[in-house]
Amino acid sequence: MVDPRMPTDPIEPPYAGYSLPAMVLAEIWHHLWPWCHGGFQRKRALVAAEVAVALAVTLIWVLAALGRLDAAAIIGWWFGWSVFEVMIRMQSKPYVKEGPWWGRQYRKASLMDMISYVSFKNLLIGAALFLALKSMGLLVL
Amino acid sequence: MKRILTLLRAVLAATTLVLVAPLAMAAAYEAPLPAEIGTAPDLCAMVACHEVMPGADSFSERMGRPAYVEAYRDGEQGRELIGYVFLSTDIVDIPAYSGKPVVTLIGMDTQGIIVGTRILRHSEPILLLGIPEEELTKFVNQYLGKFVGDKIEIGKSRPDAGYIGLDAITGATVTVIAQNQVMLRSGVAIARQVGILKSDPKPQARFTDVHELRSWEELVREGSVRRLTVRPEQLGLPRANEPYIEMYFGYLNVPAVGKSLLGMSGHERLMSRLEPNEHAIFIIANGVDSFKGSGFVRGGIYDRIQVAQDMDTFTFRDMDYYNLWGLEAEGAPGYRESGIFIIRDPVFSAAYPWSLVYLGNKLDRNTGERSFVSFDQEYWVPAHYLEGGRPTIIKPDPPWVRVWKMRAVEIGLFTAFLLAVATVYANRNRLTRMSNRKNKWPVNAFKYSFWVISVGFVGFYLLAQPSITQVLTWFHALLFQWKWELFLTDPFIFLFWIFIIVTVFVWGRGLFCGWMCPFGSLSELLYKIGGAVGLKRFQFKLSKPWHDRLKWVKYGVFFVLLAVSMFSMGLAEVLSEVEPFKTTFLVGLFSRTWPYTLFAAGLLALSIFIERPFCKYLCPLGAALAMPSTFRWYGLKRKQECDSCKACAVGCGSLAIDKDGRIDQRECLLCLDCMVYYTDTHACPPLAKERKRRLKAGLPLTPIGANGYYIPIHPEPMRPATAGKS
Ligand code: SF4
Numbered sequence: 001m002v003d004p005r006m007p008t009d010p011i012e013p014p015y016a017g018y019s020l021p022a023m024v025l026a027e028i029w030h031h032l033w034p035w036c037h038g039g040f041q042r043k044r045a046l047v048a049a050e051v052a053v054a055l056a057v058t059l060i061w062v063l064a065a066l067g068r069l070d071a072a073a074i075i076g077w078w079f080g081w082s083v084f085e086v087m088i089r090m091q092s093k094p095y096v097k098e099g100p101w102w103g104r105q106y107r108k109a110s111l112m113d114m115i116s117y118v119s120f121k122n123l124l125i126g127a128a129l130f131l132a133l134k135s136m137g138l139l140v141l
Numbered sequence: 142m143k144r145i146l147t148l149l150r151a152v153l154a155a156t157t158l159v160l161v162a163p164l165a166m167a168a169a170y171e172a173p174l175p176a177e178i179g180t181a182p183d184l185c186a187m188v189a190c191h192e193v194m195p196g197a198d199s200f201s202e203r204m205g206r207p208a209y210v211e212a213y214r215d216g217e218q219g220r221e222l223i224g225y226v227f228l229s230t231d232i233v234d235i236p237a238y239s240g241k242p243v244v245t246l247i248g249m250d251t252q253g254i255i256v257g258t259r260i261l262r263h264s265e266p267i268l269l270l271g272i273p274e275e276e277l278t279k280f281v282n283q284y285l286g287k288f289v290g291d292k293i294e295i296g297k298s299r300p301d302a303g304y305i306g307l308d309a310i311t312g313a314t315v316t317v318i319a320q321n322q323v324m325l326r327s328g329v330a331i332a333r334q335v336g337i338l339k340s341d342p343k344p345q346a347r348f349t350d351v352h353e354l355r356s357w358e359e360l361v362r363e364g365s366v367r368r369l370t371v372r373p374e375q376l377g378l379p380r381a382n383e384p385y386i387e388m389y390f391g392y393l394n395v396p397a398v399g400k401s402l403l404g405m406s407g408h409e410r411l412m413s414r415l416e417p418n419e420h421a422i423f424i425i426a427n428g429v430d431s432f433k434g435s436g437f438v439r440g441g442i443y444d445r446i447q448v449a450q451d452m453d454t455f456t457f458r459d460m461d462y463y464n465l466w467g468l469e470a471e472g473a474p475g476y477r478e479s480g481i482f483i484i485r486d487p488v489f490s491a492a493y494p495w496s497l498v499y500l501g502n503k504l505d506r507n508t509g510e511r512s513f514v515s516f517d518q519e520y521w522v523p524a525h526y527l528e529g530g531r532p533t534i535i536k537p538d539p540p541w542v543r544v545w546k547m548r549a550v551e552i553g554l555f556t557a558f559l560l561a562v563a564t565v566y567a568n569r570n571r572l573t574r575m576s577n578r579k580n581k582w583p584v585n586a587f588k589y590s591f592w593v594i595s596v597g598f599v600g601f602y603l604l605a606q607p608s609i610t611q612v613l614t615w616f617h618a619l620l621f622q623w624k625w626e627l628f629l630t631d632p633f634i635f636l637f638w639i640f641i642i643v644t645v646f647v648w649g650r651g652l653f654c655g656w657m658c659p660f661g662s663l664s665e666l667l668y669k670i671g672g673a674v675g676l677k678r679f680q681f682k683l684s685k686p687w688h689d690r691l692k693w694v695k696y697g698v699f700f701v702l703l704a705v706s707m708f709s710m711g712l713a714e715v716l717s718e719v720e721p722f723k724t725t726f727l728v729g730l731f732s733r734t735w736p737y738t739l740f741a742a743g744l745l746a747l748s749i750f751i752e753r754p755f756c757k758y759l760c761p762l763g764a765a766l767a768m769p770s771t772f773r774w775y776g777l778k779r780k781q782e783c784d785s786c787k788a789c790a791v792g793c794g795s796l797a798i799d800k801d802g803r804i805d806q807r808e809c810l811l812c813l814d815c816m817v818y819y820t821d822t823h824a825c826p827p828l829a830k831e832r833k834r835r836l837k838a839g840l841p842l843t844p845i846g847a848n849g850y851y852i853p854i855h856p857e858p859m860r861p862a863t864a865g866k867s
């Protein structure tokens with residue numbers, strides 16, 4: 001039976017029952033790391049490829065931090081990575097939070113939920129990194 | 142098939158034409174200018190100086206600092222000076238709405254009367270498409286015949302205060318306020334330089350007899366020595382560890398400061414060389430550039446530094462320069478270059494703040510164009526060195542403050558409106574409980590009033606229709622250059638966006654879209670009016686499967702706009718004409734070329750028959766707000782039984798309820814119809830059933846609880862785990 005009180009079916013992430021500090025840490029980790037534990041065993045080759053892309057993106061940010069890349073390249077990569085991250089998360093962590101951000105309700109993510117989540121999260125992360133690089137004078141626009 | 146293809150091609154071609162046509166009309170929009178326009182000596186060989194100086198036969202080369210050219214007429218007694226022509230960007234760098242300056246060529250006669258103006262280039266998006274470019278030309282033509290020393294402001298004339306008012310361009314307030322500053326400041330700068338305008342000398346500073354010597358660090362700490370740093374990236378050059386130039390400077394006439402820096406005898410010697418009302422400042426510098434300038438020729442002007450006080454600028458010639466042999470203050474840093482400069486103008490007063498200005502050339506890395514930029518650092522002699530302390534000065538308000546003051550009443554009303562909508566919505570449960578399926582007036586009275594206010598007051602009167610272009614502009618500003626002033630100059634849009642961002646996260650985009658977006662409100666009003674005047678039988682909804690397909694189009698539109706804006710903000714502006722907002726509110730349905738009018742009018746006409754077709758399927762702003770609405774904190778309520786009951790779904794004008802009774806929070810416009818059903822004991826089937834059961838059994842009808850069910854009569858055997866929440 002479908003529960004219409006939630007936009008999609010409820011899900012319990014592995015960290016659902018954690019204490020508050022552990023929960024905060026787990027959520028930060030959730031935002032930064034798109035893979036789940038089980039994922040590594042499932043399809044090694046695929047995960048390796050994904051990690052390679054993730055490393056490439058990290059490298060892009062590092063290059064940016066060294067002042068070697070211009071804004072367009074970073075934005076392009078960040079966008080590409082976001083698309084990729086949506087695909088990874090739909091496999092490994094296919095859930096999003098429901099209701100207040102300080103609450104503990106989670107639900108299954110539809111593709112659009114995931115796109116909304118990843119684009120919003122990466123916009124914030126990207127803007128923060130971008131501003132940090134700029135304020136340190138590492139990015140010239 | 143072939144015919145369809147041909148048709149498609151024709152439609153595409155027509156659309157392109159329609160989109161590009163206004164570009165052709167906006168001739169000065171991002172018009173290419175010669176790369177050397179800011180530096181070449183013969184300015185008039187590059188731009189049409191005679192157009193702004195009627196009657197001139199020849200022009201001099203650039204002269205003075207800031208630069209201008211003299212205009213001559215050949216008369217009987219030979220060449221006669223008839224006026225001056227100058228380029229605004231040689232004198233001021235005041236960005237307009239786009240963040241870039243409006244490059245204006247100005248002609249002024251020898252009496253200081255503006256005799257010609259010409260916009261050579263602007264980057265104002267609104268003038269590309271929304272408002273015809275001639276409006277800007279018309280605006281600057283209002284200066285013709287006016288004296289540059291007049292007090293001119295945007296708005297009504299105030300003869301009692303001596304202000305001359307100029308008509309603004311509706312919908313481009315920021316542009317005209319910036320342009321007014323450009324016109325006045327450049328005019329005054331040149332008029333002062335050529336002696337048409339004289340400044341009233343300010344009272345000179347009188348120094349206290351504080352004489353204790355200070356170390357370098359103390360001087361810096363108390364503000365007697367200040368620093369001005371320019372980094373290479375600020376000039377469009379590759380980043381480097383070393384600053385482009387880093388200057389320390391200070392005012393030497395103050396005895397304690399002068400003696401600390403130059404030593405007793407050094408200071409005495411310097412002062413003995415100065416006439417009364419002459420002033421000495423020192424500069425030391427490090428970095429790759431030289432403040433003296435490599436091309437500096439003896440007898441010429443130091444063209445990289447100047448001192449500015451209010452509207453006056455003071456430049457230095459070689460006779461104003463003395464060598465600075467060394468600094469005596471303990472802890473003074475090493476330097477590569479140094480000098481003492483004398484200000485000889487009686488207009489300067491050390492009692493008031495002044496700035497050291499470094500003039501640079503910024504290289505645009507994309508176009509290779511160089512433009513003039515200035516960097517300044519304020520200096521004000523510390524109060525304890527001034528007899529009676531620092532005088533009180535009234536600084537003129539920055540333009541955005543003036544806008545806020547000028548429109549204080551409307552800002553108050555608008556804020557009240559925003560708060561009223563939020564308060565009403567926060568009390569939605571009370572209102573929906575007062576309503577029922579047949580009488581929704583407790584909700585609708587508020588909603589309809591808000592629609593009318595949104596359309597009339599917010600849309601047509603304040604022109605405060607939020608738009609996707611603002612989202613794109615912020616996105617860019619966030620990445621490239623964030624300037625609060627840019628956003629603050631439109632107070633209504635600014636406040637509206639704060640409200641939108643907050644409410645999207647609290648309740649979802651529905652509060653803005655469903656209750657107060659001017660265009661959205663207008664379309665739904667039309668739909669309601671259409672129904673009321675007997676067109677109901679022609680009104681229809683798309684089938685749910687078609688709706689579920691087409692609703693994605695708006696997200697596509699949004700992502701295309703976002704992607705295009707990364708490459709060209711101008712093109713994104715053109716494409717964002719998919720929003721009929723400019724046509725409807727900013728410019729007016731009947732003031733635009735027919736394709737725009739047709740598009741906007743067509744959408745509005747369609748809205749009579751389909752509820753909000755634009756909002757559902759096309760609006761990129763709606764899409765941009767829908768995505769974060771996924772994470773709204775407080776959604777609407779549902780019951781378990783909603784999974785099989787279709788009552789709400791059938792009534793949902795936004796088609797936001799799916800076959801399982803779930804609400805799509807991205808599509809829901811918070812009309813609250815389903816929330817009326819939720820507590821309506823006659824309309825909501827589970828409630829109706831329970832009501833009938835109780836009536837039959839002679840049981841009392843308790844109120845409906847927060848979970849949407851009758852409050853149980855006994856502690857609770859009836860319905861355990863059904864606390865309703867979506
Ligand atoms: S979808 Fe667009 S036009 Fe419709 S209400 Fe929302 S912002 Fe306004």
Ligand code: SF4
Nearest residue numbers: 793809810812813815
């Ligand atoms: S009926 Fe309910 S779900 Fe549909 S738009 Fe109105 S409030 Fe949203």
